[in-house]
């Protein structure tokens with residue numbers, strides 16, 4: 001960059017920060033009318049059953065009940081709730097209400113009434129006869145099981161993802177490069193290890209929620225806490241079997257998403273009620289519903305086979321992933337891809353051959369979905385743990401082994417669609433991390449005076465920046481009176497700060513202050529098309545659309561200025577607050593140009609641009625954990641976590657830092673406390689925030705985040721992405737540290753104190 | 769049941785069913801800052817002051833506030849505005865959904881202990897969950913405020 005940046009790279013306050021901190025109304029339930037139908041869903045008590053009879057007569061008679069719907073009332077056309085670009089890779093396997101129930105919590109009936117009391121009473125009065133079927137609760141037993149989760153004939157997949165409902169298969173695939181068998185045969189060391197990660201929850205503080213009404217044009221107006229307004233529109237049109245033109249979707253401020261709200265979890269129920277009754281309706285998920293009928297991370301079993309030389313050169317990686325999509329296929333075919341696709345390329349450095357294969361299976365637990373990291377988290381836990389074990393076995397320093405094998409800038413990554421690592425400072429991230437963390441002092445195992453063990457572990461990670469060749473980001477920029485701009489987007493700020501960082505980019509391009517940019521979105525009628533905020537796409541993809549729109553708008557502004565100054569456009573220079581003639585002889589202010597555009601002008605001072613990228617440049621990261629382990633109780637305390645991130649240019653250092661810290665803490669929860677346990681009837685025990693233990697502020701340790709920016713030519717101002725990668729290093733780094741402290745490798749998450757304590761007891765190293 | 773209470777310094781009388789939860793009562797009465805994040809008294813999002821003491825409004829019946837005073841963030845805008853800017857300067861508000869709860873609890877903390885250490889802040893706010901920020905930015909914001917106040921810069 002030749003010009004000094006004024007807004008980009010600055011830690012400006014988020015545009016809505018003060019309003020949010022002062023508790024002003026911003027979220028769905030704050031801004032939608034209270035006077036509307038309350039919608040709730042009767043949920044299946046069985047993991048697998050067919051409704052053989054359902055009587056809603058008593059329920060309908062409860063005073064205040066407006067409607068009760070069962071499977072007989074809904075359109076018989078299958079769809080997917082996955083918020084993905086059409087044609088969705090996720091199979092069309094859902095009905096709004098189905099006669100077959102596929103998990104404990106699946107929707108049996110919809111009840112709408114004047115208030116919660118009436119609806120709760122009606123829910124209790126619905127009489128259902130279930131024909132109970134054997135459930136598939138173990139995903140290892142799902143493939144080709146005689147019990148089928150989706151035996152129905154109208155199940156169908158739009159894309160070639162290897163799905164086959166008659167085999168409980170949601171997706172299947174394989175890719176490889178090089179002669180994997182030959183390289184393994186030639187390796188000094190070959191290790192094979194299997195890892196298990198569970199269907200952990202996003203646990204965003206604002207649960208799923210949607211408000212629907214019929215507007216004065218007779219259209220279905222949907223306000224939803226969603227990351228993907230345009231996908232919601234299409235999915236609702238599919239589900240209700242009505243034209244998309246009849247639907248208008250907008251999102252208010254979202255109270256957290258992390259991918260959960262990339263699936264249309266709640267929307268169909270109130271939308272169906274409103275479409276049928278003509279009345280406004282609202283559905284707010286309870287925390288229990290969020291936990292039991294949400295869209296958590298895919299449970300995966302990842303087997304890593306690694307071949308290396310005695311000196312620690314990693315020559316071959318073979319990753320096989322078995323993924324559990326649960327009862328429905330939302331994001332099943334795509335999340336699995338990242339478990340190999342974002343772990344193997346980390347070791348491009350010396351890799352001679354690789355293979356990645358997978359099966360994604362249906363089972364009778366709640367459907368999984370999208371959660372920050374999207375499969376990469378699971379795959380990186382497995383591959384990074386294996387590499388650390390290799391290092392420990394060979395007696396090579398775990399940092400050194402990574403320096404020897406990691407992907408470097410400029411390398412082509414065969415396991416990453418042959419994309420180049422066009423901008424990559426992973427080496428600097430690792431070295432800086434080691435230096436600042438004090439790896440050499442913290443890596444050796446130490447004992448405290450009270451008998452606790454201190455140890456350290458390391459991991460590295462990558463992710464993507466948007467979905468190459470698929471994601472579309474758009475921005476509309478408009479000049480208004482006084483010379484301020486309105487930026488319209490359909491990316492969704494869910495706390496990530498994209499409203500602000502896209503305004504920073506606009507301000508940079510238009511040479512104005514961030515305060516001169518008002519942000520609006522997201523709204524399917526008013527915003528330009530955007531696939532939505534997921535896949536770490538917003539900064540990288542939509543940011544570029546902002547840049548393009550600004551270039552176009554500047555040209556239009558200059559065209560109008562040329563008319564006003566009566567000179568050729570080529571002689572004009574755009575200077576932010578004014579447009580001047582190159583020779584300095586005349587100028588016109590931006591405010592005057594804006595006013596002129598509103599009186600007798602035929603030039604619209606507004607520009608809309610879209611952007612899509614043929615590549616998905618990975619951000620990179622190194623992370624190191626120092627723990628203190630109590631051998632008597634097995635308790636692991638995080639003392640320090642150091643992270644160094646290469647997200648390309650950092651657009652807003654404050655927001656990037658908090659994104660990182662937040663991701664680290666979520667991942668600490670995944671590593672140590674967030675458990676998922678189903679009983680033998682398919683009921684989840686962790687169905688509340690009491691049982692499902694997300695970290696409190698006493699459990700995070702000290703977080704220390706730094707950036708080692710590269711410059712990605714294809715990104716806006718050199719930026720890549722930050723949102724997801726930050727969740728990928730803690731689990732393997734902590735598991736590594738626990739190995740150092742105990743001598744045990746834990747290959748299943750979470751690593752609970754009781755597991756550690758029991759192992760140490762058996763070893764004779766534990767408590768009394 | 770008819771109850772009379774002081775809500776944000778205004779005396780109000782209301783007729784409420786006896787099982788109404790204070791959280792719902794407050795949201796219905798123009799206090800949307802009070803948020804709900806769970807059904808198990810686990811998240812702290814619903815924190816309000818009852819007779820000046822922080823309570824979880826999801827775990828208090830509205831009728832229990834009869835004759836008492838309830839304060840929500842709507843009633844403490846100035847006191848909150850003194851320090852929340854420092855949290856904004858960290859970018860730690862994130863999704864914002866948990867903010868009113870821990871801002872209320874921070875107000876309670878600072879009234880009890882005007883100059884807490886970082887660990888005291890963490891301990892007092894331990895019941896206020898946040899899924900976005902990783903907490904450290906919130907602590908840094910409060911620290912920056914305390915330091916500025918101590919240095920007489922406010």
Ligand code: FES
Nearest residue numbers: 805811812814826
């Ligand atoms: S709503 Fe969660 S503690 Fe009150």
Ligand code: FES
Nearest residue numbers: 863866898899900
């Ligand atoms: S900011 Fe989102 S939960 Fe705290």
